[in-house]
Amino acid sequence: MCEAINTGDPVETARRASHYALRRRTLDRMRSKTTDLDAEPMRIDPVIYTSADFAERERRAIFHGMPVVAGLTRDIPEVGDMMTFDVLGPSIVLVRSKSGAVNAFRNMCPHRGAKVVTDCTRRTRLTCRFHAWTFDLEGKLIGQPGKEGFDGIDKAELGLLPVPVAEEHGLIFVRLDPAGEPIDVAKHLGDFASELAHLELGRAEPIRRSEIPCEANWKYALDTYGESYHFASLHPTTIGQLAYSNIMIYDSYGLHARLAFPRAEFMAYQDQPEADWPHTDYGGLYLLFPNMVINVNAIPGVGQFYGISRVFPGETPDRSLTLLSTYQPAHAGGEVNVAKWAEMHDFIQTVVTEEDYSVSRDGQQNLRWAPEGFTTVLGRNEIALQHWHRNLNAIMAGRN
Ligand code: FES
Ligand SMILES: [Fe+2]
Incomplete structure (x- = not known):
């Protein structure tokens, strides 16, 4: 050589x-x-x-069904860094968790559906601005003011909804359709x-x-x-x-x-x-x-x-x-x-x-x-x- x-x-x-x-x-x-x-x-x-019909079918088959790049690794390099990815319709929030892995969630509060993240500053918990329900970087509900109002609902059901996510070669992939297998980047690439x-x-x-x-x-x-x-x-x-x-x-x-x-x-x-x-x-x-x-x-x-x-x-x-x-x-x-x-x-x-x-x-x-x-x-x-x-x-x- x-x-x-x-x-x-x-x-x-x-x-x-x-x-x-x-x-x-x-x-x-x-x-x-x-x-x-x-x-x-x-x-x-x-x-x-x-064709509007073709566009709709394409959106489901390709943009919701396949892995799509939401960002690059250094867009959210540190624990607690986050970004939103809204361009395909449903708002997604991606966060760098304490383990160093990226988690992705629907940016939708399980209480009444408000957007949980509206500014992407670094932090270790996500607080919904509507009634202040608070989630950790794994999407778990960790704070719920007036929680007696929700007696009878298992708290574990009230976490943020995860979205399939995978990070490899500096690319962060998400798939909007949560159904099916986890994202297999090696197979995709x-x-x-x-x-x-x-x-x-x-x-x-x-x-x-x-x-x-x-x-x-x-x-x-x-x-x-x-x-x-x-x-x-x-x-x-x-x-x-x-x-x-x-x-x-x-x-x-x-x-x-x-x-x-x-x-x-x-x-x-x-x-x-x-x-x-x-x-x-x-x-x-x-x-x-x-x-x-x-x-x-x-x-x-x-x-x-x-x-x-x-x-x-x-x-x-x-x-x-x-x-x-x-x-x-x-x-x-x-x-x-x-x-x-x-x-x-x-x-x-x-x-x-x-x-x-x-x-x-x-x-x-x-x-x-x-x-x-x-x-x-x-x-x-x-x-x-x-x-x-x-x-x-x-x-x-x-x-x-
Ligand atoms: S909608 Fe989020 S706390 Fe009520
Ligand atoms: Fe050109």
Whole structure:
């Protein structure tokens, strides 16, 4: 293994080996001006973007039935840290318990249903603001003013309602539907786990977070992340300056995927031997089914950042909400200029809002009024989107 890859630290070595392998393949594609392709184009029925019935079935099968990422480990690092996760409808509260594990509950008081947590400051007990019932970090009722009023009800029945939760690789998963087995992260991630492990998401520090509403179906918004075909035309002065259009490397990991686009700066050393390549922090895009994109990228001259987008369905099929959060990887060093990461966050937010999502909004309106029999088409070069839609179709048809 070349010196630039083998650092002596096994995680850093795995990360570099992965990045170099990606860059090797990307440079091959750049030189030959080709891209990874699917077998044939794929037709998409616009009803999946516009139908209220489909949206409802999808919400139950995917967003309530499958594990969804509610946050990252360092969003709630210390005992008593908590966050709410409300974007899918029912309010969920996640707390770091005394054992260090994360507990998740419906944020609903067993007394009369009030929200128990409305501000997320660190504390060791949760007190409902309505009548001050108090719960510990395990959700157990430990304080009940005027408790004689509730004689005859077993206190053990009056705890917070748990929600399935699991934390691995720095990701906190919840499943809104409490029925069934506990969340099996290893099964859900499959081979993707080893590719995620070297990102050390569990040590990544949150820098900035924002919400981006979009007047389009969550899939129309998400579809803008999975191809580079549009870079030159839609992003001529932004992303189009940083990466090449219509060249992509694609790896499928069952439901999940990783892809990479050639960075403009790769061109400068495309003919040099690998041992002379400069270090890069570019690691591609990780697509975690159903709705999460992790952009592993570099701020030139500063260090690596993780730009995380999670796209959620809105109240109606033609609305969605994206939670955009930027993290600083642990290996980007302790001495950092936080303002630089925040600046990158704002740049991504502007591009997504003003360029990608404005197309999604217009396209969504057109699909609403699409003539009978009209289908959109994904090219062979839109391979990541094709695979993603095939996975969606399989789940919606009950085949997964
Ligand atoms: S609703 Fe929470 S204590 Fe009454
Ligand atoms: Fe884009």
